[in-house]
Amino acid sequence: MYWSVWFSRNRLVHEGINPVIDEFVSFIETYIQEQVALGQVYTSPNVSYESSWQAPCRSVVKFNFDAAFDPSSRSATTGVIGQNSLGLIVATCSFPHRSVADAFVAKAYACRQAVLYAKELSFSRVIVEGDSSSVIKKLNSDISDRSIICPIVHYIKFLSRDFSSVSFCFARRGANNTTHILTQEFRNHPSPCYWLEDASATVMAASELDRRRLAQPQVL
Known part of the structure; x- marks a missing residue:
């Protein structure tokens, strides 16, 4: 939770925005509720049971995605972080969206952004990972349905043909916390942001914590 305090401090120092106590408390309460809900997830053959981020194999880049959805404005911010086998960040981006139907669609947009970003950067072997079990399930299924994200899923599968290896x-x-932090930090940013081998100070700090955990045994 310390990163949320640090984020508020950065906004005050660099943007002159004073933190509103009620909003700050509400943000923390929402974050805690989301953490409590971790156990209520769909189980599939592609589930990773580790509770922290795991590095990909050598020569593979893992792109984690997430989305922050605001139902009052029907807007969303998608975030993507690409990391290599050493846990080092190779690429980061955040992207604002308008007229988003719901959080389900926002997650699908985030996955699409991850695939597009990996393709634009010419990576050939990638893992695309996120905490939306429904989106991942549809991407790993050959069955086409009439869900609201069906067109997005089809487009992601089309883009995926250009990779020599891709897993969803x-x-x-x-295990997706650093990308979650990214979307929360930039959820009110009006324009896309892109970094190569870099990210905001808050995201870099969270990523470094992930790196330190790589050598530690997992508690299941």
Whole structure:
């Protein structure tokens, strides 16, 4: 939770925005509720049971995605972080969306953004990972349905043909926390942001914590 305090401090120092106590408390309460809900996830063959981020194999880049959805404005911010086998960030981006139907669609947009970003950067072997079990399940299924994200899923599968190797994997929120932090930090940013081998200070700090956990045994 310390990162949320640090984020508020950065907004005050760099943007002159004073934190509103009620909003700050509400943000923390929402975050805690989301963490409590970690155990209520769909189980599939692609589930990663680790509670923290796991590095991909050598020569593979893992792109984690997430989305922050605002139902009052029907807007969303998608975030993507690409990391290599050492846990080092190779690419990061956040992207604002308008007229988003719901959080389900926002997650699908985030996955699409991850695939597009990996393709634009010419990576050939990738893992695309997020904490939306429904989106991942549809991407790993050959069955076409009439869900609201069906066109997005078809487009993602079309883009995926350009990779020599691509996997779509589900991970618990704890394993996707750094990308979650990214979407929360930039949820009110009006324009896209892109970084190569870099990210905001808050995201870099969270990523470094993930790296430190790589050598530690997992508690299941």
